[in-house]
Amino acid sequence: MRQARSNAFFQVFARENGLGHARVGLVVGKKVAKRAVRRNYIKRTVREWFRLNQHQLGGMDYVVRAKLVFGHDKRSEAVMALSTLFAKLARCRDSSSS
Numbered sequence: 001m002r003q004a005r006s007n008a009f010f011q012v013f014a015r016e017n018g019l020g021h022a023r024v025g026l027v028v029g030k031k032v033a034k035r036a037v038r039r040n041y042i043k044r045t046v047r048e049w050f051r052l053n054q055h056q057l058g059g060m061d062y063v064v065r066a067k068l069v070f071g072h073d074k075r076s077e078a079v080m081a082l083s084t085l086f087a088k089l090a091r092c093r094d095s096s097s098s
Contacts, residue, residue, distance in 0.1 A: 010078075
């Protein structure tokens, strides 16, 4: 069963993968950020968040799609938004598995 949540910064899709660990895929299109430097910054930010929180996410595959470009000034706001989305997905998963 696929689950999805979104906010102004990101859209996150989740699906069980049958493995013992979480995996992440990233989509940052040219419509979001024209310059590769900006797209790569967004991807690095998401990967770093995922690396630090991977142990809490269980055996799920996640696809994170950026919806809004952000720079150094909005990074903390974007990371907070990403954390909120993953928390919502975890609550949804926990309630559906009970």
